[in-house]
Amino acid sequence: MDHAAGHPRIVIVDYGAGNLRSVARALAAAGAQPIISSAPADLESADGIVLPGVGAAAAAMHGLARHGLIGPLRTAIAAGRPFLGICLGLQVLMSWSDEGGGVPCLGIVPGRVRRLPAGLTIPHMGWNQVHQIAPHWIFQDIPDNANFYFVHSYVVVPEEDRIVLATTDYGGPFVSAVGSQNIVATQFHPEKSGTIGLRLYRNFVRRVTETRASAMAAVGE
Numbered sequence: 565m566d567h568a569a570g571h572p573r574i575v576i577v578d579y580g581a582g583n584l585r586s587v588a589r590a591l592a593a594a595g596a597q598p599i600i601s602s603a604p605a606d607l608e609s610a611d612g613i614v615l616p617g618v619g620a621a622a623a624a625m626h627g628l629a630r631h632g633l634i635g636p637l638r639t640a641i642a643a644g645r646p647f648l649g650i651c652l653g654l655q656v657l658m659s660w661s662d663e664g665g666g667v668p669c670l671g672i673v674p675g676r677v678r679r680l681p682a683g684l685t686i687p688h689m690g691w692n693q694v695h696q697i698a699p700h701w702i703f704q705d706i707p708d709n710a711n712f713y714f715v716h717s718y719v720v721v722p723e724e725d726r727i728v729l730a731t732t733d734y735g736g737p738f739v740s741a742v743g744s745q746n747i748v749a750t751q752f753h754p755e756k757s758g759t760i761g762l763r764l765y766r767n768f769v770r771r772v773t774e775t776r777a778s779a780m781a782a783v784g785e
Contacts, residue, residue: 575600576588582618585600590754596765604633611773612646612769612771614647615653617652618651621652638672646748646775657673658722662678663679663718673727674722674723694741695708696709703764703767714752729748738751
């Protein structure tokens with residue numbers, strides 16, 4: 565796709581966590597130019613960033629460190645680059661994960677990652693409703709209580725309630741989406757969620773496009 569023609573360049577961060585091709589297909593269908601990359605330099609030139617992931621937090625943090633991505637990720641987010649975290653990509657935003665005996669994470673969003681309560685079937689896998697508790701552009705044209713697809717054993721517990729955008733019930737409510745400034749992240753997998761998931765990706769691509777246009781106008785390009 566032609567970047568200059570209006571297709572935003574969105575980098576899908578490849579740190580060895582898999583599930584990248586389905587994310588790329590969804591972003592392309594939503595009107596973006598997806599680029600799967602583990603190169604820090606690509607984060608610097610990206611219009612938007614997607615951090616997907618399945619697996620364990622410790623392995624994810626090791627993969628990010630091995631590719632030299634931790635600093636560039638923090639820098640890009642601090643610079644206001646639109647960011648979408650998916651599943652493990654949400655969890656590693658937190659300060660700490662209890663998974664695997666405990667591991668420090670990116671610390672971009674203050675909070676902790678905890679295992680789902682005992683007595684439940686683990687992982688939580690399949691379709692479940694997402695209850696929107698705060699208006700946000702990521703849910704534009706998506707009805708409240710829409711079903712999205714989940715696969716996870718751990719959940720995030722942010723320190724600040726104000727960033728919680730949605731919750732889902734599984735043995736009680738857990739946080740299924742957060743948002744703060746240029747950051748949005750979901751516990752569910754929109755790329756596995758059919759038409760409603762594609763709508764969420766379109767909302768993210770629209771936001772990336774608008775952000776890029778504003779930045780170009782500010783520098784007179």
